[in-house]
Amino acid sequence: MQQGLARVSRPRLYEQLVEQLLAYIETAKLGPGDLLPAERDLAERLGVSRATLAQALVALEVLGVIDVQHGTGAVLARRPSVASVIKGLREHQSRLPDIVEARSTLEVKLASLAALRRTDQDLEAIDSALDVMAEEIGSGDRGARGDELFHQAVTTAAHSSVLAQLMAFIAEMILETRMESLGQPGRPEQSLASHRKIAEAIRKQDADAAAEAMLAHIELVSDVALLK
Amino acid sequence: MQQGLARVSRPRLYEQLVEQLLAYIETAKLGPGDLLPAERDLAERLGVSRATLAQALVALEVLGVIDVQHGTGAVLARRPSVASVIKGLREHQSRLPDIVEARSTLEVKLASLAALRRTDQDLEAIDSALDVMAEEIGSGDRGARGDELFHQAVTTAAHSSVLAQLMAFIAEMILETRMESLGQPGRPEQSLASHRKIAEAIRKQDADAAAEAMLAHIELVSDVALLK
DNA sequence: ACTGTCTAAGAGGCTAGTCCAGTGAGCCAG
DNA sequence: CTGGCTCACTGGACTAGCCTCTTAGACAGT
Structure with missing residues (x-):
């Protein structure tokens, strides 16, 4: 790969x-x-x-x-x-727990904002990301592309430019975590289910439920990585 | 200035x-x-x-x-x-509400982590930052330096490298917000009080209280900026 | 004494020309 | 078909030189 x-x-x-x-x-x-x-x-x-x-x-x-x-x-x-920041990020390739922590902080907030601010168009993007993911998994793939699309769609739906930029900033690091997690057998299906839960909360514009679902999702996805 | x-x-x-x-x-x-x-x-x-x-x-x-x-x-x-990220940040100089939102997301999390993970040394740094701030305000200054020291100390106490790097990333933008707020009459004193509340929660290692106090603080500090 | 002007030294900005060093497609012999 | 060779092309780096900008200091004029 x-x-x-x-x-x-x-x-x-x-x-x-x-x-x-x-x-x-x-x-x-x-x-x-x-x-x-x-x-x-x-x-x-x-x-x-x-x-x-x-x-x-x-x-x-x-x-x-x-x-x-x-x-x-x-x-x-x-x-x-910013110089030292970037340099630090590139060189140290910060430890995984810290990455997960940062990701969780940002994405939980992003999910609740998305629930509050989503437009119908945002929702369509989220749904279509889920479709892509389901299709990928159906054909035996890991659904990584759909996964990425989903998180991007949620980030977009939050309509918060600075948070979005921060997400982009740590995107590369997150990718590593994601690949490992989806490689586990049975994981893609679990992951798809928790994505659906997040999407539902956002659809209903329930910020607390969205935050909770996202938190649960990230914990699910991250525990493997943490064991290493 | x-x-x-x-x-x-x-x-x-x-x-x-x-x-x-x-x-x-x-x-x-x-x-x-x-x-x-x-x-x-x-x-x-x-x-x-x-x-x-x-x-x-x-x-x-x-x-x-x-x-x-x-x-x-x-x-x-x-x-x-990262390219586009930096470029975007530099050029658009994102709108204030978005900045406040990102700051709040990060710092609230940072405060609660600091409550859980602080060492006695971290606490000393936080206290000494408060001293500096009190002294500055006592001599008619706005206490900006102490303010910055305080937030840095809390960030350090959270012991989360990636979150710390994200904070550094938006530090410049935050600075602008801070300067405006502290310029208001009476603000420095209010700000000092809410800083003390955060410090207390961190001292007692009460994560929820720390998060709440930080949230209140940021809202206090930001409302002026938002009115503009 | 103060103040404004001029000048020259020294800083970076940019160019043109030249040579060195990888890369890879294509040819050809084994 | 494979391995090795060649050559055209790409970037890497240097040199020498001239231009523009900045600034300190000399030198007026007030």
Whole structure:
């Protein structure tokens, strides 16, 4: 399944430079507002061309670590910003219990909001996701695609952009949990049933029931992962 | 307050290129796995040098939109990924109600977890944050620093790395809300009182009370913002 | 003394040209 | 049919140079 082997690592100079610069900032105890050495200077010290260094600086800028100002230099952003967050997420690949915890927090809230705010159109999307899932399971599949569609539909139905963005943020991590759970025999059917319960609560616009059903669902889906 | 005027915008070619490339991907209906045109080709079409285009590609890579492979080309990532999330957050600067909603969801959960998992050291940090806040308010200040310290301390006490990362993710947005609220006359004192209530619940390790107190606090703090 | 103007040094922005290093399709011999 | 070779094509990186922006300091003029 998936896509076979991951391509062997492809080393890129600018990536190493990002690491080195981050380390430099750390050891040199540079704080917000401080300036990095000049490009020509840095390039020489690191033994790379200015063009390559420029790429590393772009990367740091996108990551929110620095703010490059024409004529002045590269100044450190006031906060570590989103940068460290993303880096932390990517590197640590946080432990599963924490992921489940975050997922549960967000999705329970999302489910109750969906119950309150859903439109008929949202409901259609939810139902069609259930159909897809039922069909997948019927043909012996694990129903992963329907599962993903369902949770997306519920998220959409909650009409809360920031919560939706947070969900997208941890979506990749959740995916791992989901794949493992659906691989268990009998699980897809159980999962489909609990999805139906959530959908019903949302249909009736019963926020508490929706929250409860979602909580139960996530606990069902997560216990396997937790045992590992 | 803050830092006076924001520096006038500094146009950067690579930023424009990122926009154009994103638009191109959109209009050309390129999907995951598809290849972008070759660098030399793109550079010519866009009227820039390859070095500059390379910067734009680095930016897109950091954003998770593409995956540049030596000898093959720039292939679109399987998912829109975190990229669109960040972009969305930065650009739309989501509406306040949504922010408050997300904040409330996370912090209420964080408060109850903190009640269950706090160590004595966590409690000390929370208390000292309250001291800082009281002192600030005593000297006529708004107590913003103490406020921030308090919420950070509670987040730490919850010992949930993923939730903490999500909080960091929306921290900037929350800051705006906080500043406005504390600017109201009488608010700092009210805010301090509700902080104390949260701290007490955490001290007694009463999760429900902590959640309730946090919810009340956020509602108090947010109503002004919502009126705007 | 104060204030406004000018200038030059130094910072980043961008380009053009060149060479190096993977990738993969296609050809050809075994 | 398989293995190995080649070659065209793709990105990776560097160099050299010129442009624009920022800022501190000199130098007026008041």
